[in-house]
Amino acid sequence: MITGPAIEAEGLVKVFGTNRAVDGVDLRVEQGAVYGVLGPNGAGKTTTISMLATLLRPEAGAARIFGHDVVAEPNVVRQLIGVTGQYASVDEKVSGLENMIVFGRLLGLSHREAKRKGLELLESFGLADAAKRPVGKYSGGMRRRLDLASSLISQPPLIFLDEPTTGLDPRTRGxxxxxxxxxxxxxxTVLLTTQYLDEADQLADRIAVIDRGKVVAEGTADELKGMVGTSSLLLRVADAAQTLVAVAAVEQVLGTTATVTPEAARVTAPMTDPERVTDLLIRLREQGIRLDEISVQKPTLDEVFLTITGHTAETADEAAEDEEVAA
Amino acid sequence: MTALIETRPAVFPTQLTKHIGLRDTVSQTFTMAYRALIRLRRTPEQWADVLLMPFIFTFMFAFLFGGAIAGSVSDYLPALIPAIIVQGVVQASVVTGTQLREDMDTGVFDRFRSLPMARIAPLAGALMTDTIRYAAITALTMLVGALIGWRPGGGWGIVLAGLLVIVTAWAVSWIWALLGVTARTAGTVQGIAMLIMMPLTFFSNAFVPTSTLPDWLRPVADANPVSHLITAVRELTISGTVGWDVLWTLIGAVVIVAVFAPLTVRAYIRKA
Structure with missing residues (x-):
């Protein structure tokens, strides 16, 4: 095992014609982490991965995978990575098993070993029944699983997943x-790109938000949410009649304006200083207001994205789905 | 499906190699050829034209032109069969380019590029499998010819003729491979290739004696590399003679490979 980060990239640039697809991306991914690259369609996520995976040559900047330069030692880098693309990189015309055999043999396994390992992986990915069927007849989810399975033949220490769940149903996504x-x-170590904010939130230890070829924010999910500022305090008052009293107490103690949803007797207020919540709860107890529910709502990554980039990720999401339908 | 997907722990390779050795390159080329073969088995329709062309062309030309050009069908066959073989195989070499383009358009090439394998293996593998196609066309055309009365007297020369055709077609397929790697679509490859191949195969000594051509066209047809190949095949099949045309053809093949193989590989690697 070696020390140091799994991925180090500085100032990566890739230009297609006049489009600066990737415009100075820095990344540092520690070993054993899931690193999320979050951004809308066309933000430069796939291009960044392609450069890190030696599929594209960066026009400027440098990247090292476990200390090996992607331009100077591409073959070494390729021995350390597995890549699963946005669109399944498998052969549609032949069967799942035949795909695995070809990839296994290219990785230096004998025919027999490649077949054994292929069957094993197909089995563990729930594709054993479909092993002999041509991939063209697979469903989208099956194809994606086969694609990932073929990236894992050599059990690589670093795995790139380019939008691994785009277009999958919720169960397959899970x-x-x-x-x-x-x-x-x-x-x-896993580097995954995604357009789905909850996916990055669920999986990634650290997240880079990328927009128009640049990293516009980087940190843990919590740090990114912290950038948008305050969390909200949510209270549900047991006796709806007491709601207004509660609001008055909240505004007095927290010093912020609270909003009320009448039907649910719910009070929401921005929470700047968690310390004061204790004071508020004591005050409510003194006034005899009973609470059914109390919770703190952190800002969602959607809000983060909007704050940082000035536009939502959702619009880009829809565009991507349209494209997929057209394709 | 309730199966929990089990993944195996990561393995950090103990030995990292900077370059791929010759042995691995050869074995990866064979793997790519194996892949092309299993693809062929899955898509037999791609072979339909290869298998039907020799029948259709041999029958058509023999019975249509036999009487007019050589007096009778059986007198025309010794000249015709080599021409049909060469024409069929050279046309079939175009498929190398179109299939390469189609193949490169599918996502699977992204995976090949991300694997620690020789960059040339996908190209070399594809070209290797194509020789099987050429061999099939050659053998089938000879068979059809024999059925309708072709009796070549060349002995082992017939085998040599077959080999010469296959080697030449393999060399020519590098041209289409370059086109396949650089063109935008498979249709483009097909279109450009047809534009080149139609005049090249017909303005030759393939179907008519060049002595019947107008003065300005005769030198063109005589100098046509396709004419040299056809003459070589005729001499080999008719009398087993290894003439100058065999040498010219082989020199031509070497030149084509020397020029186009490096260009193709470079273009492929740049794209890859």
């Missing part, structure tokens, strides 16, 4: 998340 968590437990 399975994919489990696989990713399993990979990290096994000691792999």
């Amino acid at each position: 399975q994919m998340w489990d696989v990713i968590r399993g990979l990290v437990e096994g000691g792999s």
Whole structure:
């Protein structure tokens, strides 16, 4: 095992014509982490991964995978990574098993070993029944699983997942998340790109928000949410008649304006200083106001995205879905 | 499906190699050829034209032109069969380019590029499998010819003729491979290739004696590399003679490979 970060990238640039697809991206991914690259379609996520995975040559900047430069030692880097693309990189015309055999043999396994390992992986990805069927007849989720399975033949220490769940139904998406968590437990480092904010939130230890080829924010999910500022305090008053009294207490103690949803007797107020919540609760007890529910709501990554980039990720999401339908 | 997907722990390779050795390159080329073969088995329709062309062309040309050009069908066959073989195989070499383009458009090439494998293996593998196609066309055309009365007297020369055709077609397929790697679509490759191949195969000694051509066209047809190949094949099949045309053809093949193989590989690697 070696020390140092799994990925180090400084000032990566890739220009397509006049479009600066990636415009100076810095990344640092520690070993054993799940690192999320979050951004809308066309933000430069795939291009960044392609450069890190030696598929594209950066025009400026440098990147090292476990200390090996992607331009100077591409073959070494390729021995350390597995890549699962946004669109399944498998052969549609032949069967799942035949795909695995070809990839396994290219990785230096004998025909027999490649077949054994292929069957094993297909089995663990729930594709054993479909092993002999042509991939063209697979569903989207099956294809994605096969794609990931073929990236894992050599059990690489670093795995790139480019939008691993785009276009998958919620159940299959949940399975994919489990696989990713399993990979990290096994000691792999995972870099995943996603348009889904909750996916990055669920899986990633650290997140880079990327927009128009630049990293516009970086940190843990909590840090990013912290950038948008305050969390909200949510109270549900047991006796709806007491709601207004509660509001008065909140405004007095927290010093902020509270909003009320009448039907649910719910009071929401921005929470700047958690210390004061204790004071508020004591005050409510003194006034004999009973609470059914109390919770703190952190800002969602959607809000983070809007704050940082000035536009939402959702609009880009829809555009991406349209594209997929058209394609 | 309730199966929990189990993943295996990561393995950090103990030995990292900077370059791929010749042995690995060869074995990866064979793997790519194996892949092309299993693809062929899955898509037999791609072979339909290869298998039907020799029948259709041999029958058509033999019975249409046999009487007019050589007096009778059986007198025309010794000249015609080599021409049909060469034409069929050279046309089939275009498929190398179109299939390469189609193949590169599918996502699977992204995976090949991300694997620690020789960059040339996908190209070399594809070209290797194509020789099987050429061999099939050559053998089938000879068979059809024999059925309708072709009796070549060349002995082992016939085998040599077959090999010469296959080697030449393999060399020519590098041209289409370059086109395949650089063109935008498979249709483009097909279109450009047809534009080149139609005049090249017909303005030759393939179907008519060049002595019947107008003065300005005759030198063109005589100098046409396709004419040299056809003459070489005729001499080999008719009498087993290894003439100058065999040498010219082989020199031509070497030149084509020397020029186009490096260009193709470079273009492929740049794209890859």
